[in-house]
Amino acid sequence: MKRNKGKNLLTFPDDFCLVDVETTGIDPEYDEIIEIGAIRVRNGVQRDRFRMLVKPAEPIDEFIEQLTGITNEMLAEALPLKSVLPVFRTFLGDDIIVGHNINFDINFLYDGCIALNLPEISNDFVDTMRIARFVIPELEHHRLKDLCKHYQVENQHAHRAIYDCESTFEVLNHLKQDFSSSVMDWPARYKKKAKDLQAQTDIFDVTHPLYGKQCVFTGTLSRMTRAEAMQIVLNLGGTNGDNLSKKTDYLVVGSTEYSANVKGGKTGKMKKAEDYILKGCDITILSESAFYDMIAE
């Protein structure tokens, strides 16, 4: 049976819920949840937490006891999943879910919700492992413990759900910092297209040089992502195009150093712009810094 899960996002959300589950093994088909931990975050700040042990149908084996520090003795007093999961499902709501290799956890929770007739978990989610592979590709491994070591995040109680949530939160903040302070950007296929964005205001300065003008970007910007730049243009009353056309007013040229196909040369959009200009179209090619000057005020 196919799971109808939410989208796997490549973003750093401000509001989300960190989630981690401990289980009796790695197969959702045969293994059971023994602990759920979650931390609700609002505007980047921890607000609420959920942590409950779950009594499984079968006793857990010694390996899992060793790994997690959760013992059969502790679980003897715990409530079964049918009592715990409804509470967790309410706690989670429709938050974006954040976790490390979070598909693992979602699969267990998703199946549990279906079995117990709870609202399906179709929440969008953010996987810190996937993000880490982009942000720090030089690391040989991207397990949670490797990331904790890399960022010097303490995880004394690794493999207890709530503490793994804590570590993941710290790691996420470091990844966000590294990502935004570098010149890298998500792979092209995840970049926002012009049509995916809209202005966040309806008050515009009609005298602004970008007002009513169409901008197209080429290359990698150093100070912001392309989506952020497009957003600024929209908020100034301008429009964006994914590709160059006769209606384009400005072509903003970022660095081509990191794009494998052109490597310092002219991009297709640049050649096309020069072509149009020769044919008499009124297109202005802007350097990255000229663009920043333009949006500065």
Added chain:
DNA sequence: TCTCCTCGAGATCT
């Protein structure tokens, strides 16, 4: 240039 495929390789979760 762009999008949509298929394929195999490799990694992580308990």
Added chain:
DNA sequence: CTCGAGGAGA
């Protein structure tokens, strides 16, 4: 699961 490579077809 996700990624990159490589091909097909605009």
